[in-house]
Amino acid sequence: MSEAAEARALSTGGIAPVAPTLDGVSRTLLIPLLARAEAQSLWPGVAFDDAAARSLTAQLAVDRAELGSDPFPMRLCISRSLAIQEALGAFLREPIERTLVLIACGLDTLPVRLDASLEPAQQARIRRWVCADLPPVMALRDQLLPTSERIRHVRASLPDQLDEIAAALDETRPVFILEGVLPYLAAEQVADCLAALGRLAPAGADLLIDGYHPALLAFSRLGNTFRRMRTRFRFGIADPRDYAGMAARIHFRAQQDLLRPLPWHHRKRAWLPSLVAGGKPLATLAQLELRPSTEDATPFRSVRHD
Numbered sequence: 571m572s573e574a575a576e577a578r579a580l581s582t583g584g585i586a587p588v589a590p591t592l593d594g595v596s597r598t599l600l601i602p603l604l605a606r607a608e609a610q611s612l613w614p615g616v617a618f619d620d621a622a623a624r625s626l627t628a629q630l631a632v633d634r635a636e637l638g639s640d641p642f643p644m645r646l647c648i649s650r651s652l653a654i655q656e657a658l659g660a661f662l663r664e665p666i667e668r669t670l671v672l673i674a675c676g677l678d679t680l681p682v683r684l685d686a687s688l689e690p691a692q693q694a695r696i697r698r699w700v701c702a703d704l705p706p707v708m709a710l711r712d713q714l715l716p717t718s719e720r721i722r723h724v725r726a727s728l729p730d731q732l733d734e735i736a737a738a739l740d741e742t743r744p745v746f747i748l749e750g751v752l753p754y755l756a757a758e759q760v761a762d763c764l765a766a767l768g769r770l771a772p773a774g775a776d777l778l779i780d781g782y783h784p785a786l787l788a789f790s791r792l793g794n795t796f797r798r799m800r801t802r803f804r805f806g807i808a809d810p811r812d813y814a815g816m817a818a819r820i821h822f823r824a825q826q827d828l829l830r831p832l833p834w835h836h837r838k839r840a841w842l843p844s845l846v847a848g849g850k851p852l853a854t855l856a857q858l859e860l861r862p863s864t865e866d867a868t869p870f871r872s873v874r875h876d
């Protein structure tokens with residue numbers, strides 16, 4: 571049996587599957603999926619391998635012409651996947667259990683990849699995965715990727731239709747991972763989304779969010795991928811510290827430049843936007859913290875003058 575057929579049989583428990591369809595599903599999710607599947611040819615020698623992504627792409631009838639042939643956004647996707655894995659590995663070195671909430675998960679195979687990269691003690695600290703996206707995407711994900719007591723699939727719609735995520739959380743401190751979705755929202759929706767995540771986690775949470783400088787988004791049509799897909803980016807961020815001003819309780823912790831790990835000849839596209847951005851990082855993974863809600867009340871407590 572081929573790798574793809576075997577994966578399909580596993581994910582359906584051997585029952586003849588209905589052919590997976592991309593109807594109603596955003597094609598943008600194919601870019602990171604293909605990037606992960608083809609990482610070794612896009613970025614030879616990179617320490618990244620995703621057999622599950624290769625198996626998924628083999629099962630989907632992907633029209634490559636529709637996606638364009640620009641390798642730059644795909645390499646950026648590999649870099650952000652690596653950065654997210656690294657950040658999650660660091661969280662899981664702390665001796666507390668975590669619920670990892672993958673919002674706008676698309677067909678990201680992160681749960682499989684991360685498991686393969688962790689020590690047993692780190693793996694044991696994952697209480698649960700909650701993978702969430704729009705209903706048509708989750709219907710597709712249900713067909714292609716297995717759920718279990720440890721991996722839940724739920725529906726969610728940003729900025730604030732997050733009830734099924736709320737129902738899947740418990741007292742464990744969550745890590746909310748938003749990868750490749752905020753650029754498609756308006757700035758007010760991003761603020762609403764951060765506020766909604768705050769309501770989900772009154773005791774606090776960690777957030778990993780990728781962000782792109784407006785200059786990079788403005789030049790994104792230099793390549794044929796986003797031009798061909800007629801992608802409209804709405805939210806860019808020049809400095810990830812600015813997330814802190816967008817919603818209560820958000821604190822900036824750290825950022826990682828996602829372009830830096832790419833070999834220089836794969837970054838040539840970035841020189842013009844870099845000039846416009848005055849040298850600021852063009853693509854980042856920001857690590858934010860949602861502080862517990864009680865702490866927020868402190869500065870507003872009335873002061874006695876007696």
Ligand SMILES: C[S@@+](CC[C@H](N)C(=O)[O-])C[C@H]1O[C@@H](n2cnc3c(N)ncnc32)[C@H](O)[C@@H]1O
Binds near residue numbers: 596728750
């Ligand atoms: C570029 S894909 C990224 C998918 C995934 N994070 C990855 O890296 O493979 C964008 C994803 O955002 C999802 N999405 C778009 N708008 C959304 C919304 N309002 N609420 C939830 N998900 C949304 C799409 O369905 C799609 O799966």
